[in-house]
Amino acid sequence: QSVLTQPPSVSEAPGQRVTISCTGNNSNLGVGHDVQWYQQFPGTAPKLLISGDNNRPSGVPDRFSGSKSGTSASLAISGLQPEDEAEYFCQSYDSTLKTVVFGGGTRLTVL
Amino acid sequence: QLHLQESGPGLVKPSETLSLTCSVSGDSISGSNKYWGWIRQSPGKGLEWIGSFFYSGGTYYNPSLKSRGSISVDTSKNQFFLRLTSVTAADTGVYYCVRQTPPLVLTAFDLWGQGARVSVSS
Numbered sequence: 001q002s003v004l005t006q007p008p009s010v011s012e013a014p015g016q017r018v019t020i021s022c023t024g025n026n027s028n029l030g031v032g033h034d035v036q037w038y039q040q041f042p043g044t045a046p047k048l049l050i051s052g053d054n055n056r057p058s059g060v061p062d063r064f065s066g067s068k069s070g071t072s073a074s075l076a077i078s079g080l081q082p083e084d085e086a087e088y089f090c091q092s093y094d095s096t097l098k099t100v101v102f103g104g105g106t107r108l109t110v111l
Numbered sequence: 112q113l114h115l116q117e118s119g120p121g122l123v124k125p126s127e128t129l130s131l132t133c134s135v136s137g138d139s140i141s142g143s144n145k146y147w148g149w150i151r152q153s154p155g156k157g158l159e160w161i162g163s164f165f166y167s168g169g170t171y172y173n174p175s176l177k178s179r180g181s182i183s184v185d186t187s188k189n190q191f192f193l194r195l196t197s198v199t200a201a202d203t204g205v206y207y208c209v210r211q212t213p214p215l216v217l218t219a220f221d222l223w224g225q226g227a228r229v230s231v232s233s
Contacts, residue, residue, distance in 0.1 A: 002157055036219045045207055045226050046158070051219035089158055093216045099173045100160035100218065 133208030153204030
């Protein structure tokens with residue numbers, strides 16, 4: 001069971017907007033530790049999508065955005081495209097466990 | 112071009128030691144203001160941080176490994192290494208070497224190797 005909780009799957013039609021939630025607690029997201037988001041296609045390594053809650057690395061389209069409030073964070077993808085179909089993971093740091101923690105991943109299906 | 116490449120045996124026997132090498136190109140382990148580390152991924156546990164180091168600082172490990180893991184570095188070859196002792200089937204998975212931004216409590220893994228698949232089996 002992952003420290004950060006994500007829905008196992010979400011789906012939405014092309015062109016629409018989808019959000020993926022990431023729920024933590026007062027030892028990680030709630031104490032202000034940054035949230036990162038990663039995108040992973042089958043058989044490949046994860047790729048950094050969002051860092052520091054809402055910052056996009058160079059090359060990441062502005063269709064991807066992140067937000068955080070209290071013990072929860074969200075990844076939003078607007079203007080969904082078929083190539084966005086992938087698994088998405090959130091990541092932070094837990095002060096009680098003294099370790100980097102990940103969410104269990106959310107598989108996005110673009111209908 | 113920035114690139115991380117894992118290498119090592121794909122099969123390890125239970126109770127033995129898993130050893131992996133990460134070769135870094137396009138950046139300097141000793142000259143970079145970055146952390147370097149290892150993450151693994153398995154169907155049962157998902158993504159799991161193993162440990163990280165900062166060349167001019169300390170080395171940090173996931174407490175859940177119970178001191179089985181150790182990370183070392185060879186700056187002359189721009190490589191770093193993972194050793195995981197007393198492995199069991201639960202250590203089976205894909206092992207990634209990564210580059211990450213400091214500090215550890217705010218870290219983001221901004222560069223990943225392609226991954227090395229390791230199976231623990233007799």
